[in-house]
Amino acid sequence: MATVVITGANKGIGLQLARLYAEAGDKVVACCRNPDGADDLKALEGDIEVKQVEVGNDASVAALGKELEGAAVDVLINNAGTVGPAMDQQTLTTLDTDGWLDAFNVNTIGPVRVLQALMDNLKAADGAKVMTVTSQYGAMAFDMPAVYAYSTSKAGVNKYMRMAALELGKEGISVGLVHPGWVQTDMGGPKADLTPTESASGIKDVISNMTESGFWKWNGEEHAW
Numbered sequence: 439m440a441t442v443v444i445t446g447a448n449k450g451i452g453l454q455l456a457r458l459y460a461e462a463g464d465k466v467v468a469c470c471r472n473p474d475g476a477d478d479l480k481a482l483e484g485d486i487e488v489k490q491v492e493v494g495n496d497a498s499v500a501a502l503g504k505e506l507e508g509a510a511v512d513v514l515i516n517n518a519g520t521v522g523p524a525m526d527q528q529t530l531t532t533l534d535t536d537g538w539l540d541a542f543n544v545n546t547i548g549p550v551r552v553l554q555a556l557m558d559n560l561k562a563a564d565g566a567k568v569m570t571v572t573s574q575y576g577a578m579a580f581d582m583p584a585v586y587a588y589s590t591s592k593a594g595v596n597k598y599m600r601m602a603a604l605e606l607g608k609e610g611i612s613v614g615l616v617h618p619g620w621v622q623t624d625m626g627g628p629k630a631d632l633t634p635t636e637s638a639s640g641i642k643d644v645i646s647n648m649t650e651s652g653f654w655k656w657n658g659e660e661h662a663w
């Protein structure tokens with residue numbers, strides 16, 4: 439039985455990841471910023487502990503670290519994310535800079551905060567894994583000029599995690615990135631290709647097969663950087 443920490447676990451891909459790990463018998467530490475409104479999460483069965491965490495806030499993430507002090511964490515899934523400003527406010531010529539900073543704070547620094555806060559917990563596990571749910575939009579190889587704030591924030595976390603992988607790999611901790619596909623969530627919209635369950639199930643397999651660092655798609659294919 440593994441201990442799995444998931445951010446953004448109240449809906450979308452994160453909720454299905456929480457369900458799948460709980461169904462597999464793992465202990466799930468399900469983080470969301472508004473537990474009171476997380477009815478779908480609280481309705482899940484299994485060993486699930488719901489924690490209030492705002493990944494964009496230093497004190498909130500530090501409090502999670504304090505609460506988990508001394509516990510080994512086998513898997514950390516940085517899933518929480520935001521699309522950032524409205525589409526017409528993140529183009530080549532228009533940019534809501536406050537919204538861009540917020541996207542960067544949540545999508546880039548958020549996973550870093552959580553990784554740093556749980557570093558001792560990850561080191562306490564045997565072969566811990568850190569997976570960050572990024573996006574193809576963050577890949578240098580993905581040549582589509584769109585959602586500038588979102589894309590650059592994901593590119594930032596990709597670079598951080600790629601560097602972290604080199605250091606943490608020496609300590610037996612695998613650090614990876616996964617593009618979840620285009621998924622029918624509040625972010626992806628109803629016309630997307632995949633259900634949240636299909637995406638989450640693929641991501642769970644990617645994590646389970648991860649023996650070293652890398653960047654994958656939800657279906658296990660390697661993703662170009």
Ligand SMILES: NC(=O)c1ccc[n+]([C@@H]2O[C@H](COP(=O)([O-])OP(=O)(O)OC[C@H]3O[C@@H](n4cnc5c(N)ncnc54)[C@H](OP(=O)(O)O)[C@@H]3O)[C@@H](O)[C@H]2O)c1
Pocket residue numbers: 445446447448449450451452470471472491492493494516517518519520544571572573574617618619620621622623624625626627630
């Ligand atoms: N859906 C897609 O097609 C798609 C494609 C590529 C990548 N992704 C990535 O997949 C991940 C999950 O997204 P999703 O599609 O499941 O979207 P979603 O249904 O909109 O869920 C996003 C999750 O992130 C949480 N979140 C946002 N800002 C937060 C903050 N400041 N602190 C804590 N939690 C915060 C949300 O919490 P609240 O409910 O409180 O807002 C929610 O739990 C994201 O990283 C996203 O960038 C999605």
